[in-house]
Amino acid sequence: MVPILRERPNRYDLLALALTxxxxxxFLKASQEAAAPFAPxxxxxxxxxxxxxxxxxxxRMGLALILSTLFTFLYAPLAAxxxxxxxLVALLDILQSVPILGFLAASVGALAGLFPGRALGYELAAVFAVFTSQAWNMAFSFYQALKTVPRELDEAARLFRLxxxxxxxxxxxxxxxxxxxxNAMMSMSGGWFFVVASEAIAVGKTEVDLPGIGSYxxxxxxxxxLQALALAAVAMLCVIVLYDQLLFRPLVAWSQRFKYEERAGQEPARSWVLDFLRRTRTVRVLLERGANWALEALLRYERRLRPSRPLRLPTWPLYPALALLALWGLFALFATLRPLSLAEVAHAFALGFFTLLRVLGVMLLASLVWVPVGILLGQKPRLAVRVQALLQFLAAFPANLLYPFFAYLLxxxxxxLExxxxxxxxxxxxxxxLFNVMAGSMAVPGDLKEAARGFGLRGWALWRRLLLPASFPYLVTGLITASGGTWNASIVAEVVTWHGKTLEATGLGSYIARWTLAEGQGPHLLLGIAVMSLYVVALNRFLWRRLYRLAEERYRL
Incomplete structure (x- = not known):
């Protein structure tokens, strides 16, 4: 404590205190309003x-991001x-495949019933909906990183008996x-994409508008x-810029110190907030000492709990429990779907095939366009940081708000619309x-780029020998999460309206959207969600997972 007391606050400390x-x-005001009695x-x-x-x-977005981070730190290590x-990987595939509207339909009634007469139930439902649009992407990213730790670092950890x-x-x-x-930035953008559905809740007979930009x-x-829409877009841009300047840009600049390379690379990204914190005295010392104390406390606690001999608990009792849970889930599914005919089930699978073709087409076109752009931005980190807020805004802007305009053009x-x-x-x-490929391109060690220049690799040869293989694991993570997001986006993209005129494409997304508004919870909606989940899991198993293994075995640093 003595070194802390010797540090005298300066003007930067006072500014940091005022900002905090x-x-x-x-946020205290927002939390109090969220816990207030519900008055529609x-x-x-x-x-x-x-x-x-x-x-x-x-x-709501910040709380969902905190919950997604905690989920990532718990789930990904267990899966890896x-x-x-x-x-656990299969379960994550299933969770990613369930449409966000399905989570919303299942959670609104339950959470509202836990807090009758309070706004907290609907607030938690909105936060949970945003959480489901953020958590799976972050968990896949962390899982991919845990599975691709460089072998020399793994050997060093074993040598030091960590x-x-x-x-x-x-x-x-x-x-x-x-x-x-x-990926946290991308997850935040994914949450913005569904902010309208999470705040303007319309599930069956339940219609609730929570105060927020989405409901506005x-x-x-x-x-x-149109004027109100433009003002809402400006307000959303202001929130995105504040999150970018106060949270994400400092994190990007700070995380570059952990970039894996054997020698100094390019000059790291800068952040005025991080520079501001480094100029403080008391705040900087408190943060450093607090982080060191927390880390040492965790390590001391782990050493105290660690037995002299490793304790290996058998995992075989879990499998019967999981099997019983799966059987119970299948029984409940068939009981709910029993009123539907086989023709209706076959119709849902046929609609899913049309949506599958659209998803694969979107993945192919998006990869051809954004993989080169992501690699180029990753090789120019200063430019990437400058366009970071713009990319976040473009990624975060709820594209479904543009659908009526596209409906007019159509x-x-x-x-x-097909x-x-x-x-x-x-x-x-x-x-x-784009965001995953940018992360992969930025992670290419500087010594490998110097070696490539030393061997005279230029142009397509440099891309084929270094940049594309090094970014491939990150690209696979992006494809997996983009695939789940595209299936979710089909729900709002296959049905668009303009001045009372509705355009509907043949697909599973329009099927789910129609029955969500019609019944909220029922056999048709459950059938659509189940069929979409099966398609996503099958696509992950037969395509994305094989690419994942290829990335882990051949393109690991």
Whole structure:
């Protein structure tokens, strides 16, 4: 404590304290309003309410990101290091494949029933919906990093006899941080894509508008108020810029210190917030000492709990329990689907095939466009940092708000939604590929690039021998998460409306959207969700998982 007391605060400490207290006051106000009694009121499109709505939305997005990070740190190590890896990876595939509207339909009634008469139930349902759009991408990213730790680092950890906790904090988490930070930004953008559905809840007979930018946009869209839509877009841009400047850009700059390379690479990215914190005295010392104390406390606690001989618990009792749980789930599924005919089930699978073709087409086109762009931006980190906020805004903008405009164009020029729905699906999911490839390109060690220049590799040879193989593991992660996001986007892309006229494409997404509004919870909606989950899991098993193994075996650093 003595070194801390000797540090005298400077003006940067006072500014940091004022900023912290201001942010704390804002989020305390948002949390108090979330826990208040529920009083349904219509969304007021007066611009004076937009700052309050933006605060409520920022609070939900931040809370969902915190929960997604905790889930990632718990789930990914279990999936990568235990014998339950096949089951946990398959479960993550299933969770990713379940449409977000399905999670919303299942959680709204249950959470609202836990807190009758309170807004907290609906607030938690909104946060949970955003969480389901963020967590799976981050978990896949961390899992990929844990499975591709460089062999020499793994051997060094074994040589120094690091305990599991020491290995996690000293090796695995630092190695995964650069890619994880970029995927956290992508997850935040994915949450923005579904913010309208999570705040303007419409499931069956349940219609609830939570104060926020998403519900403001939904009301403006329903009333055809283009000015209100533009103001909401500006408010969303302000929130995204604040998150970028205060959270993500400092994290990107700080995470570059953990980039794996044997010699100094390019000059790391800069952040005025990080530079500001480094100029403080008291705050910097408190953060450093607090982080060191927490880490040492965790390691001491782990050493105290660690027995002299490793304790290996048998995992075989879990398999009968999991089998019984699976049988119970199948029994409940068949009981719910029993009123439906076999023709209806076959019809749902046929619709899923049409959506599958669109998903594969979107993945191919997005890869051809954004893989080269992502690699080029990753090789120019200064440029990537400069366009970071713009990319976040483009990725975060709810593309479904543009769908009515596209519906007008389709009606005006007599175009078919059967084809152009694929382009609508790509608007919200192409960014998973771009952000992951950028992270992979930035992670290429500088010594490998110097060696490539020394061997005279230029142009296509450099891309084929170094840049594409080094980015391939990250690309596979982006493809897996983009695939799940594209299936989700099909629900809002295969049905678009304009002035009472509805265009509907043949596919499973339009089937789920139609029955979500019709019944909220019922056999048709459950059938659509189950069929979509089966398609996503099959695609992961037969395509993406094989690419994952290829990345782990051949393209691991």
């Amino acid at each position: 207290l201001g942010l704390l006051a804002f 009121t219509p969304i007021d499109l007066d611009p004076i309410h937009l700052p309050e709505y933006a605060l409520r939305t920022a609070f 290091k235990t014998r339950l890896e096949p089951f 305990t599991p906790w020491q290995r996690f904090w000293r090796l695995e988490l630092p190695f995964a941080l650069p890619g994880l930070v970029w 946009m939904a009301s403006a869209l329903a009333q055809g108020n 009606l005006r020029f007599h175009l078919s 084809v152009f729905s694929a382009f609508l699906m790509a608007l919200g999911t192409q960014w998973y590929i």
